[in-house]
Amino acid sequence: MVKKDKDASTQERILLAAKKVFVGKGMAGARMQDIADEAGINKALLHYYFKNKEQLFEKIFQEAATLLFPKLNIIFDSDLPLFEKIEKFAEEYITVMMLNPFLPLFVLNEITRDPNNFVKKIWTGDKPHPQKLMQQIDKEVKKGTIKKISAVQLLMNLTAMIIFPFVARPMYQLTIGINEKEFRAIMEERKTLVPKFIIDSIRK
Amino acid sequence: MVKKDKDASTQERILLAAKKVFVGKGMAGARMQDIADEAGINKALLHYYFKNKEQLFEKIFQEAATLLFPKLNIIFDSDLPLFEKIEKFAEEYITVMMLNPFLPLFVLNEITRDPNNFVKKIWTGDKPHPQKLMQQIDKEVKKGTIKKISAVQLLMNLTAMIIFPFVARPMYQLTIGINEKEFRAIMEERKTLVPKFIIDSIRK
DNA sequence: TTTTGTTTTAACCAAATGGTTAAACTACAT
DNA sequence: ATGTAGTTTAACCATTTGGTTAAAACAAAA
Numbered sequence: 001m002v003k004k005d006k007d008a009s010t011q012e013r014i015l016l017a018a019k020k021v022f023v024g025k026g027m028a029g030a031r032m033q034d035i036a037d038e039a040g041i042n043k044a045l046l047h048y049y050f051k052n053k054e055q056l057f058e059k060i061f062q063e064a065a066t067l068l069f070p071k072l073n074i075i076f077d078s079d080l081p082l083f084e085k086i087e088k089f090a091e092e093y094i095t096v097m098m099l100n101p102f103l104p105l106f107v108l109n110e111i112t113r114d115p116n117n118f119v120k121k122i123w124t125g126d127k128p129h130p131q132k133l134m135q136q137i138d139k140e141v142k143k144g145t146i147k148k149i150s151a152v153q154l155l156m157n158l159t160a161m162i163i164f165p166f167v168a169r170p171m172y173q174l175t176i177g178i179n180e181k182e183f184r185a186i187m188e189e190r191k192t193l194v195p196k197f198i199i200d201s202i203r204k
Numbered sequence: 205m206v207k208k209d210k211d212a213s214t215q216e217r218i219l220l221a222a223k224k225v226f227v228g229k230g231m232a233g234a235r236m237q238d239i240a241d242e243a244g245i246n247k248a249l250l251h252y253y254f255k256n257k258e259q260l261f262e263k264i265f266q267e268a269a270t271l272l273f274p275k276l277n278i279i280f281d282s283d284l285p286l287f288e289k290i291e292k293f294a295e296e297y298i299t300v301m302m303l304n305p306f307l308p309l310f311v312l313n314e315i316t317r318d319p320n321n322f323v324k325k326i327w328t329g330d331k332p333h334p335q336k337l338m339q340q341i342d343k344e345v346k347k348g349t350i351k352k353i354s355a356v357q358l359l360m361n362l363t364a365m366i367i368f369p370f371v372a373r374p375m376y377q378l379t380i381g382i383n384e385k386e387f388r389a390i391m392e393e394r395k396t397l398v399p400k401f402i403i404d405s406i407r408k
Numbered sequence: 409t410t411t412t413g414t415t416t417t418a419a420c421c422a423a424a425t426g427g428t429t430a431a432a433c434t435a436c437a438t
Numbered sequence: 439a440t441g442t443a444g445t446t447t448a449a450c451c452a453t454t455t456g457g458t459t460a461a462a463a464c465a466a467a468a
Contacts, residue, residue: 042446
């Protein structure tokens with residue numbers, strides 16, 4: 001059997017290229033030729049590795065979703081006290097997304113386009129389940145440790161403040177005129193700022 | 205001269221249909237045939253009213269952007285005290301978006317796909333300018349009226365908590381299992397909850 | 409009734425696009 | 439040297455899609 005490993009295994013280069021093109025243009029806007037070009041190969045070879053666009057897309061999308069979602073549950077289900085859980089969530093999640101700043105919009109898009117397909121093909125059993133965290137919030141409210149707030153609302157506030165900046169980055173860059181470097185710095189600061197902001201708001 | 209006004213002026217029906225299809229599938233994913241079908245007409249008539257896809261898309265997109273953005277500046281530039289400004293912003297903005305819940309994702313997408321084209325063709329002079337609000341924040345911080353926080357960060361928190369739920373609705377529906385009606389109720393509550401949440405956090 | 413703008417039908421065109429095929433070439437492993 | 443997997447070239451195919459065209463039907467104003 002013969003195995004060439006030219007550069008970074010053509011297959012790897014294709015996946016890299018496909019990720020870039022799909023994330024940038026979406027499934028509908030992406031062209032197989034774009035992917036081939038980006039990978040520095042030709043269409044024939046692209047199809048030699050991947051039967052068709054759909055299969056390739058699903059591979060990319062699954063990769064993206066598995067990168068974004070599964071770490072959530074580890075934090076959601078951990079036994080940390082509420083405030084620490086919030087801190088850890090922000091810290092870890094922003095770290096992950098700073099490595100893949102375009103993934104959130106990409107994934108949100110595809111979920112929106114076809115939620116059922118998403119559930120079937122991507123969340124095969126292990127979707128995020130914030131229920132434990134939500135119960136924890138309810139419990140703290142009942143104990144009177146924190147101000148009264150519904151768990152859903154608090155969860156929305158938390159996730160919104162963490163994820164949205166990545167989704168709206170170009171808008172922020174256009175309106176308040178921040179560059180790439182400044183954006184990174186801001187997001188770095190948010191790792192601790194967001195938890196503090198939340199805790200300051202709900203602490204009694 | 206002859207003017208028929210069958211139903212709701214075919215042109216209006218086309219724009220309605222185009223909005224639905226474009227917002228749902230994006231520029232690349234939308235098909236002229238889809239739009240014709242949705243409008244209950246045929247392709248020939250569609251092109252009788254609109255030269256081509258691009259022109260139609262731009263009309264829709266401009267409409268969407270003008271709906272989402274321009275009211276911002278009125279609030280941004282008003283002379284209200286900070287807390288009231290925050291309250292008004294949340295109230296009015298959530299109201300607008302509840303009437304067009306899919307617009308935010310649509311607009312964010314197109315800004316991301318091609319920021320320059322967006323600036324050229326959509327923001328011809330009157331883009332959102334939160335600068336005055338940001339100065340106001342800085343001033344309050346200096347006066348010591350509110351806790352120390354950078355204006356950008358506070359602005360991000362505010363916009364994120366207001367806009368993100370609309371962008372991520374399908375995700376929330378899948379993970380915490382809320383239906384359409386519940387979502388509306390939650391967003392209704394957020395009109396006052398978000399300002400309260402913020403003010404509780406930054407008030408000294 | 410004639411005119412004029414609207415709408416349908418239906419065929420058609422050209423370009424883009426996903427995908428295929430076959431032949432030839434390359435480089436490595438045996 | 440030979441076989442095999444990887445790769446290129448280049449032509450090709452079928453389908454989709456944006457867009458056009460021409461003729462006829464329609465509806466209302468003049």
